Amino acid sequence: MKTNLYGAKCALRLPQLMTRLGVPRESIPMRDGQSVRCPWHREHRNGDLNPSFNVYRNGTRAKCFTCDFNIDGPEFVQRWLSLNKRDAFKKFTDIAGAVPTSGSATISLPALQKPQELSMPRLWPFTEENMKQLSAVRRISEAAIAWACSQQVLFFASVCGQPSWILTDSERKIAEARRLNGEYYPSLPPLSQRKAHTVYGSSKAWPLGTSLLRRYPQIRKVMLVEGGPDYLAAFHFLHHFGVRDVVPVAMLGRGAGKSGGIDPGALCLLAGKRVRIYPHADADGGGIRSAMAWHAQLRVHGCDVDYFTFHGLLRADGAPAKDLNDMTSLHQNTHFNFSNLLP
Numbered sequence: 001m002k003t004n005l006y007g008a009k010c011a012l013r014l015p016q017l018m019t020r021l022g023v024p025r026e027s028i029p030m031r032d033g034q035s036v037r038c039p040w041h042r043e044h045r046n047g048d049l050n051p052s053f054n055v056y057r058n059g060t061r062a063k064c065f066t067c068d069f070n071i072d073g074p075e076f077v078q079r080w081l082s083l084n085k086r087d088a089f090k091k092f093t094d095i096a097g098a099v100p101t102s103g104s105a106t107i108s109l110p111a112l113q114k115p116q117e118l119s120m121p122r123l124w125p126f127t128e129e130n131m132k133q134l135s136a137v138r139r140i141s142e143a144a145i146a147w148a149c150s151q152q153v154l155f156f157a158s159v160c161g162q163p164s165w166i167l168t169d170s171e172r173k174i175a176e177a178r179r180l181n182g183e184y185y186p187s188l189p190p191l192s193q194r195k196a197h198t199v200y201g202s203s204k205a206w207p208l209g210t211s212l213l214r215r216y217p218q219i220r221k222v223m224l225v226e227g228g229p230d231y232l233a234a235f236h237f238l239h240h241f242g243v244r245d246v247v248p249v250a251m252l253g254r255g256a257g258k259s260g261g262i263d264p265g266a267l268c269l270l271a272g273k274r275v276r277i278y279p280h281a282d283a284d285g286g287g288i289r290s291a292m293a294w295h296a297q298l299r300v301h302g303c304d305v306d307y308f309t310f311h312g313l314l315r316a317d318g319a320p321a322k323d324l325n326d327m328t329s330l331h332q333n334t335h336f337n338f339s340n341l342l343p
């Protein structure tokens with residue numbers, strides 16, 4: 001059994017696998033030991049862009065010094081596509097063209113974390129104290145946080161032993177947690193230190209909050225943002241301007257654009273809506289690339305789509321504003337007409 005998987009790993013080395021998965025070319029090493037920019041550099045502390053990722057053992061294993069992981073092909077698939085171990089293994093062997101006999105997956109892959117640390121935690125309502133802390137750390141009004149809680153998309157949970165805010169919706173296809181104090185989750189092999197913890201089995205193709213369109217089918221306008229903090233920021237602005245005819249939704253990861261895009265069920269709910277996308281202004285243009293992929297899918301479903309650009313806007317500390325969360329504390333000299341922010 002083990003030779004089957006070993007054979008598959010040799011037949012499909014990481015550089016080929018990464019190419020097949022659509023990993024950006026600058027993150028694919030050509031040979032063992034060559035360091036390139038990590039495919040997960042966006043999750044690096046301080047946005048470290050230095051080459052830190054390489055492959056070894058004839059391209060069958062990979063490590064990143066900054067993320068502090070050490071993974072093989074199936075684990076790469078699991079991480080990149082946010083799949084569970086079983087689906088990632090199947091995907092890997094599908095790509096490798098090898099069909100393992102049943103049972104081999106559990107024998108030859110390293111054991112994952114304790115299930116209780118990965119599965120959906122118990123969800124709690126926010127206390128006033130939680131609300132104050134999240135508001136201060138994320139610069140989101142307490143009223144907007146209370147509103148998101150009342151819509152059943154924002155909860156308190158203890159995740160990996162850490163007090164956390166967690167986003168999910170009634171579809172329960174995805175749940176993503178972050179620590180209330182804004183710090184990283186400690187590493188939990190094979191997971192490295194990470195700013196966000198995605199609950200096991202989540203599908204990043206589901207735009208979080210889309211299930212609200214089932215509850216409010218009459219609402220025509222949608223804000224499509226990237227990531228949890230921007231999702232809270234959307235609530236912040238909608239509440240601030242007293243706008244109630246817009247539903248915010250969030251794609252929680254760019255990888256979604258590469259692995260088949262937006263969930264078909266979500267596209268049915270989004271069909272025909274007026275959608276404004278808020279792509280992150282990343283140095284590598286990845287935010288725009290994902291937005292364009294989502295745009296193409298939405299257009300096929302009859303959506304009227306446009307983009308918001310953060311170009312020329314400054315945060316309170318003088319750095320360029322790169323996402324919607326940055327917009328909640330703009331520089332005092334930035335003159336921005338906020339009536340242009342919402343769709």
Ligand SMILES: [Zn+2]
Nearest residue numbers: 038064066067
């Ligand atoms: Zn890394």
